[in-house]
Amino acid sequence: MAPRQTQRDSEHAADGVYFGLMSGTSMDGVDGISVRFEKGQKPVVLAEAFVGFAAGLREALFSLQQPGENEIERASLAGNALAARYAVCCHELLRAGNVSPEEVRAIGAHGQTVRHRPEKGYTVQIQNPALLAELTRIDVIADFRSRDVASGGQGAPLVPAFHATVFGSRQETRVVCNLGGISNITILWNTGAVRGFDCGPANALLDLWAERYLGKPYDENGQFAARGTLHQPLLNVLLDEPFFAQQPPKSTGRDLFNAQWLDAKLKGFESLAPADVQATLVALTAVSIAREIERHAPDCRAVYVCGGGARNPVLMQALEKALETGGVAGVPVSTTDALGVPPHQVEPLAFAWLAMQCVAREPGNLATVTGAAGERVLGAIYPR
Numbered sequence: 001m002a003p004r005q006t007q008r009d010s011e012h013a014a015d016g017v018y019f020g021l022m023s024g025t026s027m028d029g030v031d032g033i034s035v036r037f038e039k040g041q042k043p044v045v046l047a048e049a050f051v052g053f054a055a056g057l058r059e060a061l062f063s064l065q066q067p068g069e070n071e072i073e074r075a076s077l078a079g080n081a082l083a084a085r086y087a088v089c090c091h092e093l094l095r096a097g098n099v100s101p102e103e104v105r106a107i108g109a110h111g112q113t114v115r116h117r118p119e120k121g122y123t124v125q126i127q128n129p130a131l132l133a134e135l136t137r138i139d140v141i142a143d144f145r146s147r148d149v150a151s152g153g154q155g156a157p158l159v160p161a162f163h164a165t166v167f168g169s170r171q172e173t174r175v176v177c178n179l180g181g182i183s184n185i186t187i188l189w190n191t192g193a194v195r196g197f198d199c200g201p202a203n204a205l206l207d208l209w210a211e212r213y214l215g216k217p218y219d220e221n222g223q224f225a226a227r228g229t230l231h232q233p234l235l236n237v238l239l240d241e242p243f244f245a246q247q248p249p250k251s252t253g254r255d256l257f258n259a260q261w262l263d264a265k266l267k268g269f270e271s272l273a274p275a276d277v278q279a280t281l282v283a284l285t286a287v288s289i290a291r292e293i294e295r296h297a298p299d300c301r302a303v304y305v306c307g308g309g310a311r312n313p314v315l316m317q318a319l320e321k322a323l324e325t326g327g328v329a330g331v332p333v334s335t336t337d338a339l340g341v342p343p344h345q346v347e348p349l350a351f352a353w354l355a356m357q358c359v360a361r362e363p364g365n366l367a368t369v370t371g372a373a374g375e376r377v378l379g380a381i382y383p384r
Contacts, residue, residue, distance in 0.1 A: 014360035020352030025181020047097035108355030153372030160196030179309025197248035222314025228275030249371035290322035
């Protein structure tokens with residue numbers, strides 16, 4: 001058998017077209033991207049697609065966030081349904097990008113996180129990558145987080161290594177802030193050093209509250225929050241959560257920031273108008289991020305936002321205000337559009353990049369971010 005070729009054998013061994021698929025903690029659907037990577041060149045986006053999740057799949061995924069009966073079967077069936085939606089997204093990328101399955105080196109499929117307990121040595125992203133490979137006839141790379149956890153890391157966030165590649169600058173220290181279900185930041189120092197970690201809840205709680213009181217999956221343009229007024233005593237109670245005081249590396253998810261957590265914090269505040277609660281949840285996201293930037297990157301000169309929260313002008317304004325009042329004054333807040341990458345493309349691009357790194361047998365994590373024992377090749381390969 002011929003020896004396996006790696007990027008160390010050939011400078012361009014991993015070049016080619018990759019798909020990246022990301023369905024985050026908001027669980028509304030999957031963002032997909034088709035991108036061509038060539039060593040030494042900027043990534044070239046060929047196509048993008050979004051495929052929503054039906055209500056039944058969303059309910060199944062939400063129910064798996066907490067222990068329950070018959071979890072193994074429910075998780076397996078949800079993984080199959082997720083693979084089917086991923087496949088629809090991939091076929092749309094093939095069509096829109098005018099490429100054939102044979103031209104795609106690999107699909108980087110993150111899966112859906114239903115449990116994240118690195119302190120206990122595990123993290124679970126359900127999907128069925130074998131079924132996805134069968135449905136697309138393309139190599140699938142999945143299970144990116146567990147190798148980092150196995151080496152003592154948090155397994156999250158994984159995007160900072162990609163952020164450093166595409167957004168780093170020697171002219172200024174900048175922060176890339178992802179506003180997904182959970183917020184996380186990547187600090188890109190002008191020295192080339194990188195750090196990143198989760199800050200707390202973002203859209204996870206905002207969407208939960210909007211669905212509860214508006215019957216809608218999210219607060220469009222922050223209009224619900226804009227009708228309310230920040231309630232400082234409630235914000236103080238929300239911020240009185242040990243996670244916010246932890247030093248990085250740290251990561252979190254719906255295991256902590258969920259409906260049960262919020263309802264417990266709201267005891268004694270039942271008379272508050274729902275819009276006031278929403279406005280206070282916006283402030284919670286903004287303040288928790290601003291505090292981390294003040295603590296760990298006081299020399300920050302710009303904040304670039306990606307993720308679904310970048311489309312919420314009320315949240316963006318709240319973040320700018322929190323930075324101003326939190327001691328990092330004069331720092332402009334914009335989206336990653338200013339750096340040439342639309343906010344909704346950043347995370348699927350990152351998982352396409354992680355797939356490329358796996359094909360090249362190159363590390364995908366940063367030990368300074370996750371706390372792992374060292375750099376590791378991430379992902380498990382399911383051949384076409």
